[in-house]
Amino acid sequence: MYRKSIAGLVLLLIFSLPVVVHAAQKGSGNVDADIQGPNLASVNAAVALAGSNDLVFGKNADRSVPIASITKVMTALVVLESLAPLDEWLVFQKRHTPAAANAYSRIRIGSQMRRADVLRIALMSSENFAAYTLARSHPGGFDAFIEAMNAKAKSLGMTGTRFVDPTGLSAENLSTAGDLVRLVNAASKHPEIREYSTTGYFIGQFRKPGYSLSFGNTNALVHRESWGVGLSKTGYLSEAGRCLVMVSNMNGRQVVTVLLDSLGTRSPMGDAGRIKRWLDSGAKGQVAEAARQYAQQKNAAYNSVAHSTRAALD
Template sequence: MLLLAGLAAEAAPPEPANLHLASVNAAVALAGNDELLYDKNADRVVPIASVTKLMTALVVLRSGQPLDEWLTFLPRHREAPNNAYTRIRQGSELRRRDIIRIALMSSENFAAYTLARHFPGGYDGFVASMNATARELGMTSTTFVDPTGLSPLNRATAADLVRLVNAALEYPEIGEFSTTGYFTARFRKPRYDLAYGNTNVLVHRDSWGVGLSKTGYLSEAGRCLVMVSGMADQQVVTVLLDSFGTRSPLGDAGRVKRWLTTGSSGQVAGAAKAYEQRRNAAYASSADVEHAAVN
């Protein structure tokens, strides 16, 4: 990564004004470097939906808990903040490594919840560890209240998420699990299988060389995509938050890649621009309300 950063330093980066994205908030950086090549509202604190699960996986792996241990899917001890549909049967068991895998690649919420329930200190201890890890990484504008991302109160900035991604890159398992294309989870007690697919279609395209991936969606957060991929012969962190439509993050990823390669990204659709205007107005209104409450 240091070599890549050195190579990048030899050439002037593309002009940021030539990158146009549909995502309302975004950040682009070289992998292993927290300095941003591109910043679009990158310091705005916003809901991050299931991008949260990157921190969930990081906390588990940093704890050193055995990945081959079988964990039981316990009934929820509190109601989920949003719809938490799952095909997993309560009381069944799966190895911790496979629970992390389906939480990352397929955004399985019950899997992320289960990882927290089996953490030293329990669920509340896990959430506390998520926030402590964020502070340790310098994610000064980040707050977590649950391990799944179902709560819109899980909030961060695009710049903070670059720091999270770079920390996650230190654990090869996160890259492997999050970019698994398809996986069959084999449960026991009772024995049954469930097939999972990756929520990011770009992991199936060799030309992208995706090394880490996480998608997310809540109505409050919009469509989100955090990814490390090969662009212009470099490994690049792309953080896209609050995108318009299911295909918008993918289109934005393509625009970032084109910008790094040619210096120009092309334009975004009018509908996406209108969405951005509405969302920026909503963020401004929310900020005014919060400011008034403080004062």
């Protein structure tokens, strides 16, 4: 009976008063997760009802941090809003600038693929050469594509966000968990992004020369019907940790989950499960000691950088 009463209270607060919960967190930079919500391995996080930018839970949700391949959600949004034809064949050209990190790809330089499929493998399989090619093939060119990414972020009110490349290989691509809720909600309006990002498996067809490659989704949760994943993107860089943004079914509601900077490969998925259980029952859950220590170290590093920045400005 006590468990059910707690669950009812949590759902009342979350589904009826999201603005109030968010207002208590906005601008704080740090939210006490032990009091406000579930225990998470992710250093930065945000949770909102799909379609709303008001957070029902946040953890360091206004801290700008590297976001790795979560970047590709904005890349997809810019591609679709450019209205470039999705059936156009794009050429995978050799990079005109060096990649900021390892950019190995199985795709052959000079081969071609339709823009729709290039976008699909960039989202579902986080194919970096695909994301680069989408930007390189932008009607206004590569630099104009980056400008469009930042202009779109500004128009969405993503004040803690900036982009310098379309793949997420650069640690200079920064955003906040709260900003990424805005991005996910905007991206969710496009059926192509919802479909492509949640494709489980895909065999890509190339021409000149003709060959095929198999691709798998980087988020294991898209294969589980109980999650009802409607949009998904994972990311990883050493500077960004493990990241995940997702729209999924949690207790009969479509929920946006943003998880940034986790230690382990499966930690974001574990956090998603903890959030789902918290929404259902109020249970805060537990995270491994290694994850807690990692979060303490990263928080200390973030705070040190912030302190140094403030000191330099004073």
